Amino acid sequence: MTHLLHVLLGLAFAYVLVSFSEYVVHRFILHRMKYARLLGSRYLERLCRTHSGVHHRRDYLHDRHEGDDRVRDLSLTGLPIPILGVILVWPISSTISLTMFFFAMVYGFTWWVVHDEMHERRGRAFTRTAVYRYIEWKHYLHHRYPGSNFNLILPLWDTLLGTATSREQQALVRKEMSFT
Numbered sequence: 001m002t003h004l005l006h007v008l009l010g011l012a013f014a015y016v017l018v019s020f021s022e023y024v025v026h027r028f029i030l031h032r033m034k035y036a037r038l039l040g041s042r043y044l045e046r047l048c049r050t051h052s053g054v055h056h057r058r059d060y061l062h063d064r065h066e067g068d069d070r071v072r073d074l075s076l077t078g079l080p081i082p083i084l085g086v087i088l089v090w091p092i093s094s095t096i097s098l099t100m101f102f103f104a105m106v107y108g109f110t111w112w113v114v115h116d117e118m119h120e121r122r123g124r125a126f127t128r129t130a131v132y133r134y135i136e137w138k139h140y141l142h143h144r145y146p147g148s149n150f151n152l153i154l155p156l157w158d159t160l161l162g163t164a165t166s167r168e169q170q171a172l173v174r175k176e177m178s179f180t
Helices: 002-031 032-040 042-055 070-080 080-089 094-120 130-144 156-161 167-179
Strands: none
Touching: 002 032, 002 042, 002 070, 002 080, 002 094, 002 156, 032 042, 070 080, 080 094, 080 130, 130 167
C-alpha cells in the first residue's frame, strides 16, 4: 500500500512540477526576450528568437521544424525544474522521486510527438481521439493569441494563473473558421 501511495504521490507531484516547468519556460523564456537577456544567456535568447520569431511566424501547418522548436533544446530548457524536484524529494522517498523522473521523461517525449503532429500532420493514430483534438484546439488558439495557453498537454497553470484563452476568444476564432 505504501509503495502504491508513493507512486501516486509521485505522479501528482510530477504533474504539478512538469506543468509548472512547461508554463514558466514557455511563457517567460520562449515568449519574453527580456528574461533571456536578464539571465545573460545566448542559448535562451536563441530559443526565444526561434520560437517567437520563427515558430510563431510560420503558418500553423508547416513541413518541418528546421530552426524552430528543436526537441533537444526544449527538453534541456524544461528539465531543470523537474530535476530539482526529483533531487529534493529523493531523501524523502526514492519511489516518489523516480516516479517524478519517469513522468517527466515520458511527458517530454509525448509533448514532442503531439506538438510535431499538430504542425506537420503525419497522420498518427492518436489524432482521431477527442483528447488530441481538444489539445490541438487549445494549441491552435495559442498561435492565434500568443499570450495565452502556454501549457500544451497539462493545462494546470494556464487555468490557475488565468492565461487560458477566454470563451470570447474561442468563439471569435470559431466564427472566423466557419467563413474559411
